[in-house]
Amino acid sequence: MSTEVKLTCITCPVGCALTVRLDDAGETTVTGNKCPRGAVYGTKEVTNPTRVVTSTVRVAGGTDQVVSVKTATDIPKGKITDCMRALEQVEVQLPVHIGDIIVENIADTGVDIVATRSLR
Amino acid sequence: MSRRREDIVIIGGGPAGLAAALAAREAGIRKVLILERDKELGGILNQCIHNGFGLHTFKEELTGPEYAEKYIQMVLEQQIPYMTNAMVTGIEVLENNDKCVTAMNKEDRLVEITAKAVILAMGCRERPRGALNIPGTRPAGIYSAGTAQYYVNMEGRMPGKEVVILGSGDIGLIMARRMVLEGAKVHCVAELRPYSGGLKRNIVQCLEDFDIPLYLSTTVSEIHGKERVEAVTLTRVDEHGVPISGSEWRVPCDTLLLSCGLIPENELTIGLGAQMDAKTGGPVVSEHLECSVPGVFACGNVLHVHELVDHVSAEAEKAGRFASEYVLASESKTCKSEVADASERREEGWE
Ligand SMILES: Cc1cc2nc3c(=O)[nH]c(=O)nc-3n(C[C@H](O)[C@H](O)[C@H](O)COP(=O)(O)OP(=O)(O)OC[C@H]3O[C@@H](n4cnc5c(N)ncnc54)[C@H](O)[C@@H]3O)c2cc1C
Ligand code: SF4
Numbered sequence: 333m334s335t336e337v338k339l340t341c342i343t344c345p346v347g348c349a350l351t352v353r354l355d356d357a358g359e360t361t362v363t364g365n366k367c368p369r370g371a372v373y374g375t376k377e378v379t380n381p382t383r384v385v386t387s388t389v390r391v392a393g394g395t396d397q398v399v400s401v402k403t404a405t406d407i408p409k410g411k412i413t414d415c416m417r418a419l420e421q422v423e424v425q426l427p428v429h430i431g432d433i434i435v436e437n438i439a440d441t442g443v444d445i446v447a448t449r450s451l452r
Numbered sequence: 453m454s455r456r457r458e459d460i461v462i463i464g465g466g467p468a469g470l471a472a473a474l475a476a477r478e479a480g481i482r483k484v485l486i487l488e489r490d491k492e493l494g495g496i497l498n499q500c501i502h503n504g505f506g507l508h509t510f511k512e513e514l515t516g517p518e519y520a521e522k523y524i525q526m527v528l529e530q531q532i533p534y535m536t537n538a539m540v541t542g543i544e545v546l547e548n549n550d551k552c553v554t555a556m557n558k559e560d561r562l563v564e565i566t567a568k569a570v571i572l573a574m575g576c577r578e579r580p581r582g583a584l585n586i587p588g589t590r591p592a593g594i595y596s597a598g599t600a601q602y603y604v605n606m607e608g609r610m611p612g613k614e615v616v617i618l619g620s621g622d623i624g625l626i627m628a629r630r631m632v633l634e635g636a637k638v639h640c641v642a643e644l645r646p647y648s649g650g651l652k653r654n655i656v657q658c659l660e661d662f663d664i665p666l667y668l669s670t671t672v673s674e675i676h677g678k679e680r681v682e683a684v685t686l687t688r689v690d691e692h693g694v695p696i697s698g699s700e701w702r703v704p705c706d707t708l709l710l711s712c713g714l715i716p717e718n719e720l721t722i723g724l725g726a727q728m729d730a731k732t733g734g735p736v737v738s739e740h741l742e743c744s745v746p747g748v749f750a751c752g753n754v755l756h757v758h759e760l761v762d763h764v765s766a767e768a769e770k771a772g773r774f775a776s777e778y779v780l781a782s783e784s785k786t787c788k789s790e791v792a793d794a795s796e797r798r799e800e801g802w803e
Contacts, residue, residue: 339656340652340653340655340656341653342653342656342657343513343653344504344507344653345504345651345653345759345760347651347652347653383657383661384503384513385633386501386502386503386515387501387633387634388501388604388605388608390608396607396608396609397608398605398606398607398608400501400515400517400605402501402503402515409661412633416633416634416635430517430518430521448501448514448515448517448518449498449517449518449520449521450521
């Protein structure tokens with residue numbers, strides 16, 4: 333017995349319609365992808381769905397400035413809310429440089445939060 | 453009032469303006485100046501903090517600010533001059549075919565710049581809500597999706613807690629996810645047409661991931677609340693877009709976001725007398741991206757709304773090169789020896 337899941341690849345704006353077949357041995361085959369990234373996405377989405385989270389953190393000192401940030405790599409979907417709640421508590425000191433690690437190991441995902449812009 | 457002379461003036465410091473400036477410098481134009489009305493370069497990308505930019509240009513997935521910063525960095529490295537807080541208010545064609553660009557800076561000081569060529573890179577803006585035709589009063593709590601994006605992503609403040617979004621363009625979809633992540637409740641996205649205007653990937657990762665319903669063939673028929681939005685009435689529409697009576701339902705909310713599409717920002721272009729294209733909302737251009745006014749080029753969202761910023765950058769590079777050619781050709785009219793030089797360059801940088 334194998335199961336089939338139909339998905340839209342979200343990796344790029346093309347949005348290929350993927351079919352992911354999951355067989356008894358836990359092996360996946362992806363079809364419908366126009367490029368290899370779609371196969372990676374399709375497999376992950378049925379085994380361990382993940383997302384890159386982008387958000388902002390406040391600049392310390394009570395200004396109305398914020399710095400945009402992201403998870404350095406994708407994190408499990410189930411961890412997105414924990415990640416966001418943890419970010420609410422964070423304040424950064426200026427200057428910030430693009431790529432700076434703002435929070436290490438956010439919400440125990442093993443993934444760091446990095447700045448996506450520089451601000452002085 | 454101060455005056456300057458340039459070879460090429462670029463209006464707008466978004467991805468289009470930045471890429472055009474780099475290409476002009478690469479084509480050998482020394483005197484290039486970027487004018488940007490905002491306090492920083494980068495254009496609308498600064499507020500687009502989500503990822504999905506740059507897969508074509510940089511072969512990696514970047515957020516908007518990351519994409520912008522790569523170009524800003526290159527502009528700084530090339531030491532291309534720019535003025536921020538400089539709002540261009542008019543462009544005029546002089547007798548000798550040079551252009552005179554008038555800009556106003558923060559201190560209300562006028563700057564008048566004479567240039568051989570001008571590149572229009574003013575981007576686009578959102579359709580104003582007045583065009584929406586929703587009856588009822590106009591209480592607080594109604595924002596365009598882009599304005600809400602600016603508040604949340606640039607100023608760190610939330611426009612509201614209970615949200616309904618009208619229009620399923622990409623900015624609206626992206627803001628639905630953003631508001632939910634920041635703790636708001638997004639009740640639904642309503643779309644007048646029978647299909648969404650946004651990318652499928654955004655329907656999946658912004659709505660389906662967060663169980664936000666998308667109602668197609670649906671519109672807001674009434675906005676309730678005096679001071680602040682208290683609720684909206686949603687109505688199904690038939691295939692002609694006409695509300696189906698009896699299908700109304702009321703959704704309590706404090707915020708209505710409107711995501712109804714973008715239009716090129718072309719007041720300056722029209723003021724210049726350039727011929728406009730009714731279909732795209734941008735100027736009519738030749739295959740050299742030159743408007744009907746010789747020496748005025750256009751690229752990016754001011755020309756037509758682009759789906760991908762990567763395409764904006766590629767187009768702007770071309771505009772930068774064509775404008776450079778124009779400048780070099782006009783110079784060579786006065787100095788014959790430069791002709792060979794210019795045509796050499798022409799062959800080099802061609803696609
Ligand atoms: C609210 C909003 C959200 C968007 N979100 C996305 C998205 O998520 N993904 C995506 O791919 N695309 C998005 N877009 C489209 C995006 O605009 C383009 O991808 C790209 O940024 C266009 O580049 P541009 O340089 O042509 O325009 P812009 O980035 O808009 O840059 C134009 C610049 O010109 C300046 N300017 C305008 N008029 C003047 C003047 N008179 N004098 C001086 N300066 C002036 C502006 O301040 C601005 O900095 C969005 C657009 C808007 C309006
Ligand atoms: S499979 Fe490749 S081309 Fe298709 S949407 Fe995914 S990343 Fe894009």
